[in-house]
Structures are given as structure tokens and as C-alpha cells.
Amino acid sequence: MGKTLFEKIWNKHRIKDLPDGSTLLYIDRHLVHEVTSPQAFEGIRLAGYTVRSPHLAVATMDHNVPTTEDRFSIEDPVSRSQVEALRKNCADFGIKLFDIGDDHQGIVHVIGPETGITLPGLTIVCGDSHTSTHGAFGALAFGIGTSEVEHVLVTQTLVQRKPSTIKVEFNGRLGPHIFSKDMVLKMIGIIGTAGGSGSVLEYCGEAVSALSMEARMTMCNMSIEGGARAGMIAPDDTTFSYISSRKRPYAPKGEALDRALAYWRTLPSDADAVFDRSITIDAARIAPQITWGTNPGMVIDIDQPIPEPGFAENYSRSDVENALAYMGLKPGTKMTDVPVDVVFIGSCTNSRIEDLRQAAAILKGRKKAEHVQLLVVPGSHQVRLQAEAEGLDKIFMAAGAQWRYAGCSMCLAMNPDQLQPQQRAASTSNRNFEGRQGKDGRTHLVSPEMAAAAAVNGKFVDIRQWKETS
Amino acid sequence: MKPFTTHTGIVATLNRANVDTDAIIPKQFLKSIKRTGYGPNAFFDWRYTLDGNPNPDFELNQQRFKDRSILVARNNFGCGSSREHAVWALVQDGYQVIIAPGKDMGEKSLPAFADIFRINAAKNGLLVVELSEDQVDEIFGFVERHSGLKATIDLVQQQIVLQVDPPQVFEFEVEPAIKEQLLKGLDDIAQTLRYETDIARFEENHDPLGP
Numbered sequence: 001m002g003k004t005l006f007e008k009i010w011n012k013h014r015i016k017d018l019p020d021g022s023t024l025l026y027i028d029r030h031l032v033h034e035v036t037s038p039q040a041f042e043g044i045r046l047a048g049y050t051v052r053s054p055h056l057a058v059a060t061m062d063h064n065v066p067t068t069e070d071r072f073s074i075e076d077p078v079s080r081s082q083v084e085a086l087r088k089n090c091a092d093f094g095i096k097l098f099d100i101g102d103d104h105q106g107i108v109h110v111i112g113p114e115t116g117i118t119l120p121g122l123t124i125v126c127g128d129s130h131t132s133t134h135g136a137f138g139a140l141a142f143g144i145g146t147s148e149v150e151h152v153l154v155t156q157t158l159v160q161r162k163p164s165t166i167k168v169e170f171n172g173r174l175g176p177h178i179f180s181k182d183m184v185l186k187m188i189g190i191i192g193t194a195g196g197s198g199s200v201l202e203y204c205g206e207a208v209s210a211l212s213m214e215a216r217m218t219m220c221n222m223s224i225e226g227g228a229r230a231g232m233i234a235p236d237d238t239t240f241s242y243i244s245s246r247k248r249p250y251a252p253k254g255e256a257l258d259r260a261l262a263y264w265r266t267l268p269s270d271a272d273a274v275f276d277r278s279i280t281i282d283a284a285r286i287a288p289q290i291t292w293g294t295n296p297g298m299v300i301d302i303d304q305p306i307p308e309p310g311f312a313e314n315y316s317r318s319d320v321e322n323a324l325a326y327m328g329l330k331p332g333t334k335m336t337d338v339p340v341d342v343v344f345i346g347s348c349t350n351s352r353i354e355d356l357r358q359a360a361a362i363l364k365g366r367k368k369a370e371h372v373q374l375l376v377v378p379g380s381h382q383v384r385l386q387a388e389a390e391g392l393d394k395i396f397m398a399a400g401a402q403w404r405y406a407g408c409s410m411c412l413a414m415n416p417d418q419l420q421p422q423q424r425a426a427s428t429s430n431r432n433f434e435g436r437q438g439k440d441g442r443t444h445l446v447s448p449e450m451a452a453a454a455a456v457n458g459k460f461v462d463i464r465q466w467k468e469t470s
Numbered sequence: 471m472k473p474f475t476t477h478t479g480i481v482a483t484l485n486r487a488n489v490d491t492d493a494i495i496p497k498q499f500l501k502s503i504k505r506t507g508y509g510p511n512a513f514f515d516w517r518y519t520l521d522g523n524p525n526p527d528f529e530l531n532q533q534r535f536k537d538r539s540i541l542v543a544r545n546n547f548g549c550g551s552s553r554e555h556a557v558w559a560l561v562q563d564g565y566q567v568i569i570a571p572g573k574d575m576g577e578k579s580l581p582a583f584a585d586i587f588r589i590n591a592a593k594n595g596l597l598v599v600e601l602s603e604d605q606v607d608e609i610f611g612f613v614e615r616h617s618g619l620k621a622t623i624d625l626v627q628q629q630i631v632l633q634v635d636p637p638q639v640f641e642f643e644v645e646p647a648i649k650e651q652l653l654k655g656l657d658d659i660a661q662t663l664r665y666e667t668d669i670a671r672f673e674e675n676h677d678p679l680g681p
Contacts, residue, residue, distance in 0.1 A: 146555075414500065
């Protein structure tokens, strides 16, 4: 019987099957950020452990960092001490750090792929649930808690229960102005936020193969919002040309690359591989998606009304009532009638160069609505430089946007970028949880084009129609 | 880690599905570099009003739940962010057991707890118990009718006993690995280091970029 992409990587990294049914798994790459690591380093010091393979870990600061010009001086003393702790921990234990001001600083899930740290066939972990992003390269990548961060630092392994596999096939081609953000939101709407629990998703089909690496990362990034441990896409020529096309300091080159390529071509799931479950979605019928509630599964097509309590798939009457009370919305409302206060373009979901190009194409020659605050936050310093080289920064600023430095920013609002109570945001990020972007803030998840168009109109728009009428 | 064998305590209910880790511990408390001090901030945005007083409308602020140590919630508890701070907050706020229902979806069922949360819980001696939706509905009913209801959770026997007359018994499943870890209070890093020879041998032969 053939093997899936996931099984091939799992088997290659299986050190030992343990008597209790779990597996000791080898970890190839460990990404570290300031929020979920200090307690792990503290544990190592207290127990007198050492970091086994510091060269397999790479760190950056992204969650706490201000994204303004004065980002080097963090005002909040608690945030500052967390950033300083990471500096000290990396220095003490010999871990490479992309510090604030480094050309490669940025959101950990943006810089991994960009520097060539993320490669097909690897096991990659990080104390961050959106580590699923790296699965876009055909790697097995998943988020872990701080105890597991410590475990990986000390042993370069994790003890894991083997997940099941779900094949998610997108047939057909996407329509105009429909993106991988819409594909993954559509899927989460179908399976629910727990639908992928205990599983690794493999995305495939014509619409997935046609996606760029940036778009694939958006898709795999949000696998966790469907409850899955990881999302994966088979590596192909799109993957290989991404890895070899630009200066990626950590990617193999020359003969090493040729050897790796030969191996990577063996990774895709075999034709007769068996998945535990399968889902098929017709890509051609996907409309622009927008969330109306307080988790990513509470999502509709932009031209559908907000559901009545008791009539939302996967959600009870009280789930819907609670969500709508928090969001300040009524059932039956069309989202295109709802005004926005803040537009956030950024996050590990949608802050890569292609996302910024899409937003810029909408904003070019236009201005944001007067009452809207528009924030464009590139995912990494490299993305920022690339965008500036292409003149995108000028388009954003001419449209009235704030053009920022790299960081997680308003996705989780740990730095000063936060929604005020009751402010409503169109956000290209990944979570519309209560309070996520600021206490009592109201988040609607959309694609970069939808977010940019909402900034111009001052309310949500159906991007398909907006193009025709403007 | 302190071993977990049995626990008796007051049962509180939180009638919400998809309680995410942002709700359990909001981001402003993630800036700490310590492992302690999270307890009073568990469920912060629900628990306190804007002026910092306990929110009388929040279910867990009811007087009858004051000394609770067992929480019963709904499906997909602990979803979202991987932040282990969520588990630290619950444990430091006095919770020792969380009970939630799996969700029956016909041909498949969805687990009660999100994957990363479930793993984080085991690392911190917090027992998470999955029951059926009907069983959890029953417990919600008992808590509603019996103020200060206590339960005993016996991990060895894999049983929950509600202290009503007659006592109500619910049996539960638990992963063998997690049961062993909790019962013995094992340090998982020390456990893994027993396999040092296997790890070293694996590393010698492992080529991450080749077959």
C-alpha cells in the first residue's frame, strides 16, 4: 500500500515507538519566539540541562515588537523584559537570533520560509499554533506548548501520538478575486473549528496546485483554526523554484540542492495512499468569505445574510446568540451593509509580498474612507524592503495607510496596535476570537483584497462587484 | 510534577463551546517571563468588568462555585493558540480537572479538547476528561439542582462519582501514556533522556535532506 506525504515524513523521523503507544519523533528545526520560550529556558537552567542542538534552533522577536519607527525602544517594561530575556537566552545557549533591526527579523512563520530554514520533508516545530504554515512546503510542522519547547531544546525530540490523516481536495479553478484565504475559511466553515482535531490535513487538487507558495502558506497557516495539528501540501515545481529562486541563506545550493531535489520529488503522497478521511470542495463555487462571529468557523459567503440562531451549521442557538451579542450584529444582516473602523493587513496569515501586492492593487490611486484607520504591517523586514522596492509603500501611504515595520501587530495586539472596545475591524489575520485584537474589539476575517476594499468604501464590500462598479 | 491519583472537589459549569485559549488567558498576560501568577487572570475578559470588579454575569463568578476545582464545559475546550499559559492559569486558579463532551457528528466524533491544550494539560498535572454529550448534559443538570455539588475523580479506576444520592458514576477513557504520566507525576524530559542512546544513533544516520 502506498504512503501519504505525512506518513513518509513521520516514518523517517520515528526514533522509537514507545510501549505506551506514542512515538519518539526527531525534530529537524525549532523556531523560537519571545512569548512562549522564557519559561522553557528557565526550566533548563533550573534542572541543569543543556540545549542539545542549538544550531537546529532559530529565534526572532515578533509578538511584542512595536511596528513603528521607534520600535527599538519598547515602552512597556514587561514587553521589554520579555524581548531582553530572549536576547540573553539565545546568547547563553548559542542560538541564532534575528533581533529587531536585523534584515531577517519578522514574524517567525514568514522568516522561516524566506530564509530557507523551512524545507520539504523536515519536521518543524515552534511554540506557536500557526507553525502549521510551514506545511506548505511539504514539511510536517506543528505548534507546541512551552513544556514541549523545553523538551525539544533539551532532547531534539518530541513524544507524539500519531495523528490521523484527512485529504482535502479542491477541484476546479478559483474564480476572480478568490484566494486561498477564502478556500481555507470555506473549509473551516464546513468542518468546524474542531473538525480537524487529532489530524493532519493534506490539501490537494487542481486549485491547490495552481497556488503560489505565499497562497499555500496562508492555507496551511489556518489549518489550526480547523482544529488540525498540521496542514500539508505536496512539494512540486512551485515549491522548488521558491526555494532556489532568491537568496535564501539557509537553503541548500549546488550539488546539495540537486540531491535534496531528488529526495523531495519522492515525498508526494503515492497514488494508492489511503487517508483516514476525505473531503472534496468545489473551488469554482467558492465566494469571498467573511467571518460574522467569534471563531473562524462562523463564516459566510459575502453575499449571504448573517444566520439566525439555531440555523448556523456546527453551532447551537446559544453559540450564535453569544457571538452576535459580542459582535453587535443582528441575524439577517448583510455584511456589505456593515461599516468598519479599522482595517488590518498583516499577520502570519496574509503579510507576505503577494498579499501586499493584492492589497496595493486595490488601493492604487484610491484613498481610504476618512473614518477608517488602515494599518499595513509587512510580515518581515525582507517583505518590507521588497514592497518598498516595488513602490507599494507609496501606494499605501497615498491611500492614507500607516506603513509599518514587521511584527505580529494587531493580529493578537500584544504590542501597542490594538482595537478599542466595540471597534470593528476587517482583518487579514487568522482569529476572530473575543478580545483577540483588543478587549471588546470586533474582528471580521477576510482576504487582503476584501480588507483593502473595505478600507476604501468604509464598509465591507463584495470584491467581485466592487471591481465592476468602481 | 505532583502525581494525580484521585481528586474530590466542587464542580462548576461553564456553558460555552469552543472556549479558546485567548479567552482563558488574554494576550496582555503573556508578556510575563515567569511560570506563575496567572491564576487571578484566568478568563479575565469574562471574569471582570471594565473597572476591574468581578462580573456578576459571568457563570464562574457565582458564589456557589467559589471553592470549585472541577470545571465542566462544552465541546472543543482550549482551541486556538498553543499558549501553555492557559493551562498554567487554570491550574493556578485552582482547577484540577476539566470535563467536556466529545461531539457526535454521525460517522465521526469531534474530541472534547483541542490537541495542543490536551498535551499542555498533561504536562502540568491537569486532568482533562472527555465524556459524551449526554453525560455532560446530565452533569450540568446535577450541578444546576445541587448547589455545591462535589465529585470524586479517580484516575486509577477511570471513574467520576458525583456525590448525590444515589451517587452517579461516569466511566471515562484516558490515553495510557497520559494516565501513566499523571499517576506517577513523571518529568517527561527525564523520561525521554532514558532513550539517549537511541537518539544519538538516530542522529548519526539521519539526513534531513536525503532519503
